[in-house]
Amino acid sequence: LGLWVDARERMAFMGILARHGFVRDKECAFRLRSGEIRVAQLSAEVLEVGGELCSVTVARDITEQRKAQEGLRKALQETKTAELKLEEALSQSRQREREVGALLGGARTVLETTDLTATMRSLYESCKLLVGAKAGYVSLLSREGDQMELIFLDSGGEDCQVPPETPMPIRGLRAQAMVSRAPVIENDFRNTPFPGLLPPGHQELRSVLFVPLMVEGKVMGLLGLANKPGGFTEVDAGLAMAFGELGAVALQNSRNLEALREREEQLRSLVDTAQDAIVSVDSRGLIVMWNPAAQRMFGYESCEILGQPLEILVPERLREAHRRGLSRAKEPEGTMSMGRTLEVLALSKQGVEFPVELSLAKWRSRGESFFTGIIRDVTERRRAQEAIKKAQEELEEKVVERTAELARANQALLEEIAWRSRVEEQLQSSQEELKRLSAAILSAQEKERKQLAREIHDSVGQILAAVKFATERALLELPGSEGGVRPVLEDVVAMVQGAIEEVRRIQMDLRPAVLDDLGLLATIGWFCREFQKVYQGIQVERRLQVEEQQVPDGLKIVIFRVLQEAMNNAAKHSGADRVVVGMVGGDSELSLWVEDNGKGMDLGNTASAVSHGRMGILSMRERVELSGGSFFLESEPGKGTRVGGRWSISEGGDMETRGRGDTETRRHGDAETR
Numbered sequence: 001l002g003l004w005v006d007a008r009e010r011m012a013f014m015g016i017l018a019r020h021g022f023v024r025d026k027e028c029a030f031r032l033r034s035g036e037i038r039v040a041q042l043s044a045e046v047l048e049v050g051g052e053l054c055s056v057t058v059a060r061d062i063t064e065q066r067k068a069q070e071g072l073r074k075a076l077q078e079t080k081t082a083e084l085k086l087e088e089a090l091s092q093s094r095q096r097e098r099e100v101g102a103l104l105g106g107a108r109t110v111l112e113t114t115d116l117t118a119t120m121r122s123l124y125e126s127c128k129l130l131v132g133a134k135a136g137y138v139s140l141l142s143r144e145g146d147q148m149e150l151i152f153l154d155s156g157g158e159d160c161q162v163p164p165e166t167p168m169p170i171r172g173l174r175a176q177a178m179v180s181r182a183p184v185i186e187n188d189f190r191n192t193p194f195p196g197l198l199p200p201g202h203q204e205l206r207s208v209l210f211v212p213l214m215v216e217g218k219v220m221g222l223l224g225l226a227n228k229p230g231g232f233t234e235v236d237a238g239l240a241m242a243f244g245e246l247g248a249v250a251l252q253n254s255r256n257l258e259a260l261r262e263r264e265e266q267l268r269s270l271v272d273t274a275q276d277a278i279v280s281v282d283s284r285g286l287i288v289m290w291n292p293a294a295q296r297m298f299g300y301e302s303c304e305i306l307g308q309p310l311e312i313l314v315p316e317r318l319r320e321a322h323r324r325g326l327s328r329a330k331e332p333e334g335t336m337s338m339g340r341t342l343e344v345l346a347l348s349k350q351g352v353e354f355p356v357e358l359s360l361a362k363w364r365s366r367g368e369s370f371f372t373g374i375i376r377d378v379t380e381r382r383r384a385q386e387a388i389k390k391a392q393e394e395l396e397e398k399v400v401e402r403t404a405e406l407a408r409a410n411q412a413l414l415e416e417i418a419w420r421s422r423v424e425e426q427l428q429s430s431q432e433e434l435k436r437l438s439a440a441i442l443s444a445q446e447k448e449r450k451q452l453a454r455e456i457h458d459s460v461g462q463i464l465a466a467v468k469f470a471t472e473r474a475l476l477e478l479p480g481s482e483g484g485v486r487p488v489l490e491d492v493v494a495m496v497q498g499a500i501e502e503v504r505r506i507q508m509d510l511r512p513a514v515l516d517d518l519g520l521l522a523t524i525g526w527f528c529r530e531f532q533k534v535y536q537g538i539q540v541e542r543r544l545q546v547e548e549q550q551v552p553d554g555l556k557i558v559i560f561r562v563l564q565e566a567m568n569n570a571a572k573h574s575g576a577d578r579v580v581v582g583m584v585g586g587d588s589e590l591s592l593w594v595e596d597n598g599k600g601m602d603l604g605n606t607a608s609a610v611s612h613g614r615m616g617i618l619s620m621r622e623r624v625e626l627s628g629g630s631f632f633l634e635s636e637p638g639k640g641t642r643v644g645g646r647w648s649i650s651e652g653g654d655m656e657t658r659g660r661g662d663t664e665t666r667r668h669g670d671a672e673t674r
């Protein structure tokens with residue numbers, strides 16, 4: 001057996017053996033030579049052999065048995081632990097099951113119940129039971145969002161004196177839960193400042209748990225639980241939060257339902273008040289909706305038409321086509337007439353056919369196809385269209401007639417225009433003829449005047465000169481210086497002299513010989529001097545910036561005649577005390593003007609002057625224009641008169657035709673008026 005592992009064990013063994021004479025089944029440990037330790041069961045007896053005391057010991061090696069026993073014991077212990085764990089897991093799983101069951105029940109309630117208060121109550125009850133709370137409530141945020149409104153309160157059988165309508169301001173732990181959007185637990189409520197916030201008569205609160213109800217991330221309400229014996233745990237908070245979420249879904253559902261109802265209400269009133277008939281049929285073509293406008297249009301009450309086939313509203317001969325159309329529309333791709341507007345014939349209850357405009361929409365509900373038609377009676381429109389068409393046709397006819405008339409009128413007009421232009425041409429040529437005639441008359445007149453002047457000079461002039469000479473000779477030869485016929489003869493000489501001067505004046509008036517002999521400037525000088533002699537009250541000023549050779553010969557008599565008439569007019573009519581005669585000669589232009597500071601005139605009256613036989617102004621204009629110049633007359637009552645002409649001179653010193661007939665008659669200070 002080797003050595004005893006424990007020496008005290010050996011001593012005890014020996015002691016028992018010595019005392020009792022035997023030892024039964026004593027377990028002892030021995031170390032083998034190999035160092036291994038083994039357990040043996042020893043039984044020993046003391047024997048007397050030949051007076052000698054000795055002992056017999058039987059050792060049974062029970063090492064393997066003990067090992068097996070130890071293994072068994074350990075295994076047993078582990079099984080126990082596992083059993084305990086299993087138990088715990090089972091209990092947890094049962095709790096989970098309860099929780100899940102309660103949540104599932106809650107979810108079912110949310111889905112099945114449309115009454116928000118009932119749903120909230122049921123959720124609350126499940127939660128309260130699961131968590132083990134004694135009391136609680138559910139409240140929602142008011143529309144204004146400034147306080148809570150109680151949906152219900154459960155005092156859990158305790159006395160609570162607070163009236164349900166007492167305002168619930170958002171403060172304290174409630175506010176904490178709403179702001180943090182997370183559960184709030186307080187298991188020592190009595191030792192917080194919050195009991196002070198409770199309204200009088202409120203039941204005693206020992207522990208509280210608040211969770212927010214959130215819809216789309218917004219806090220909409222609160223679930224409150226109170227008085228759980230032993231206080232609320234995090235697990236309770238998680239559970240309450242889950243019920244809170246269900247409550248939020250219920251709230252959301254109820255809001256959606258409300259909105260849906262409102263929308264449905266709106267749709268219904270739209271359909272009921274629509275002017276157009278709105279009719280829906282199911283996939284069999286049976287009418288399922290019929291609005292008041294449809295009733296008015298077709299004459300059927302909704303109670304008699306609902307469930308009837310739509311083809312009742314279609315004229316008999318068109319029903320086959322209608323059926324075909326409906327079955328085509330039922331096919332999945334059968335959108336032929338969908339969304340379009342059709343014009344078709346409809347049949348009323350009274351059997352009257354009328355045209356309607358129909359737009360169709362297809363929709364599905366619970367796997368079935370439905371069709372809705374919006375129908376408008378277009379009888380009036382058709383009538384109006386036909387009236388418009390007729391009016392248009394009439395109009396077209398009228399347009400055709402009118403066009404023909406216009407063409408005729410146009411033709412007549414064209415003819416008239418052609419005739420007018422012929423007449424105009426004739427007029428123009430007559431006018432030119434007249435001008436030529438006028439010019440011829442003027443030049444004939446000038447020629448005649450010239451001839452007359454020469455005749456007078458050569459005949460009467462010579463005779464008078466001869467008479468004067470003879471009479472003077474007779475006077476010289478008359479004896480005696482006084483008396484007799486002498487005074488008579490002397491008177492005759494004076495008279496003849498007067499006659500000679502008169503003849504010369506007439507002659508000059510007719511045609512100043514100076515003009516031909518000495519030129520225009522000399523003639524103007526002579527005329528001004530003569531004028532000055534006659535009209536001594538008028539001061540004549542000459543401003544002649546022109547050389548004799550700058551004036552074309554043909555123009556000289558014209559300029560002289562204009563000057564003569566203008567100065568005579570100034571003397572006769574203006575009452576002026578000053579007359580300026582001006583001429584400016586240039587390379588390309590020549591002008592003459594006579595200006596007085598007299599009373600002036602109203603140019604509007606010059607035409608009437610002509611009609612009164614006054615020819616002065618007219619003849620000045622005619623002379624200027626016939627010689628290719630432009631005449632001007634500027635005057636205003638009280639502001640004097642300026643009259644004259646302008647001629648363009650070409651290089652050869654000739655008159656140009658430019659400006660022919662371009663006459664100006666303007667008032668002073670109104671240079672643009674012609």
Ligand SMILES: Nc1ncnc2c1ncn2[C@@H]1O[C@H](COP(=O)(O)OP(=O)(O)OP(=O)(O)O)[C@@H](O)[C@H]1O
Binds near residue numbers: 572574575601617
């Ligand atoms: N320088 C002037 N100042 C004021 N009035 C004038 C002047 N020149 C013409 N008139 C007015 O214009 C009118 C027409 O003049 P016009 O020379 O055509 O005729 P007349 O001198 O009256 O007659 P005649 O035919 O002898 O020339 C005159 O009667 C006169 O009233």
Ligand SMILES: [Mg+2]
Binds near residue numbers: 565568615616617
């Ligand atoms: Mg005159």
